[in-house]
Amino acid sequence: MQNTAPHKRANLRDVAAAAEVSVATVSRVLNAPGSVARDTRLRVEDAMARLHWTPSAAARAINSGRSRFVGALVPTLDHDIFARLLAELESRLAEHRLSLVVATTRRRSADEARKAQGLLDIGAEGLLVSGAVRAPEFHALIERTRLPAVATSWYDPGYALPTVGYDNRAAALMALRHLTDLGHRRIAVLHGPLATNDRTALRVTALEESDHDLVFHATGMTIADGRAATRAALAAPVRPTALLCLSDVQATGALQECLHAGIRVPEALSVIGTDDLPGSAHLYPALTTVHLPVGRMGRVAADAIAGWVEAQRRPEAQLLDIALMARDSTAAPPSEA
């Protein structure tokens, strides 16, 4: 029989008592171990261990005004690109001793503001968002609270939030250039929804502004959508010699459709993607695509937001390099059509 209370979690006072020091000393071995005499410190640490004590994050937060976590607002986790982004964010933030709380917006503008508010309510010190946020309430919130927030997946030094990402226009044009350099003139473009995805919109706009005569096919973001859009593109009166897909997922669908339809790639049709997903190099044929540095983007964004919340350093917009990965799905167009 012990006469201590039944089973309450120990607190700092208990540790102080057990180590026969004051609460301040215990707090010191936590926050400034150097300022505590060696054997005092040892006694305290021993007491902490005996009582299985860990400081209460809530109590520390209330005093320090810091919660040590940031929120990430992504449209979905179903797309490999966001999953990889989060993975890198999480591991890099951990190095800054920051945790990551995840929220998904399902591409709904209403969710953007609501979930951002939710993250704020639970004490997020910063926000990471993917792409431009449409909801005006979101921006009002950020402005009002002065919450550090960085946007990823695109680059725009003029945006309200610091951006860490690549040049989406350049990515689309790089793919286009590759095709035209090979001699393609009849090119169909497969792209995702413009209304809910500004990166896609940027890519499409860049292509529209080029002098080339492109046919655009809007579709969804799944492999099945890519297949369907490919069917549509190939059924056009003037059949394209190349398919420019603004997402590797759609390109994957395009390749599948060609396989099913018996169309030889790249001999009869060239296919190029955008993203360079892990699987893209292993498709049949290996997909030529524009590499978007998602992993590095995650790390850079993590450092940016960490620097901001830790040291009040508002980061500059950062442009990350993209690169053409020429593989086996593109070639010169068939000599005569």
Place this chain on the structure above:
Amino acid sequence: MQNTAPHKRANLRDVAAAAEVSVATVSRVLNAPGSVARDTRLRVEDAMARLHWTPSAAARAINSGRSRFVGALVPTLDHDIFARLLAELESRLAEHRLSLVVATTRRRSADEARKAQGLLDIGAEGLLVSGAVRAPEFHALIERTRLPAVATSWYDPGYALPTVGYDNRAAALMALRHLTDLGHRRIAVLHGPLATNDRTALRVTALEESDHDLVFHATGMTIADGRAATRAALAAPVRPTALLCLSDVQATGALQECLHAGIRVPEALSVIGTDDLPGSAHLYPALTTVHLPVGRMGRVAADAIAGWVEAQRRPEAQLLDIALMARDSTAAPPSEA
């Protein structure tokens, strides 16, 4: 010029002052609105809005002893299966007004205990882990702290933690049965690392214990690994007529390899997977596989942990159904070999 303090975030006291009530009343409109007179409540709510006030999560946590978030410990986010699991967890937990903090273990036993401790330190009320956790320190931690924790991706009513998942042995045997029913006798099995993935180990063991004469090929969890292992399997002195892949990723690699090598599937070789990833139905040929209900698992697990932390209801282990998705990558073996 205002003579209020520069720009401090409002607190409950400020709201009370603005509404000309006591702090207790403000607290009440938050926690028991019914017990406050209608127009007092209106006055308070108005003050809250005017001051843009939201309660501090840390302060509430310190008083209520509740942080309202749970942690998820997953090996990686790079695999579609974990990404989908997290997506479902997050959205379902949100319905319970719980947030999700993500931590990845990179399949390292040392990380399991370290990251779990980290989640605890920041105040997680519960833990969700994927698969069996090897690290003994993890279990010691759970036991000592009595932290609600549920394991997903497998089913074992005898495990230390409540499990929410499917029968991995049955999944492997279901795939095997499909092949043998078709007449296959020479079957090669492609599987991932046994040492770090217990679900894989369960599947492999089940196959080993069957009476069938199977050849096992251990490989990694990428498409490239699947391709390499397929090459190895097909180079065997007695060439298999079917490939049983314990992951759809490996099956995808197998299909790619066959495409590259000019091996016709399913005429010359049957390929079956396990997982039923979103893309699997769109491979060429469409992959026959065993469907694992990852989405539902996420929702069920979220409900389980929520019930536990909210109502101290330790959940029962839950078995989820699996199903064979017979598509185009399997057929009877070639008549003569």
Place this chain on the structure above:
DNA sequence: ATGAAAGCGCTAACAA
């Protein structure tokens, strides 16, 4: 229905 006041577990200014 409302208010006064005592904490929750910790940090940090100030003293010694």
Place this chain on the structure above:
DNA sequence: TTGTTAGCGCTTTCAT
């Protein structure tokens, strides 16, 4: 180097 003590923003008795 160590201790005392006043908060941090909120919840929760206990009065009224």
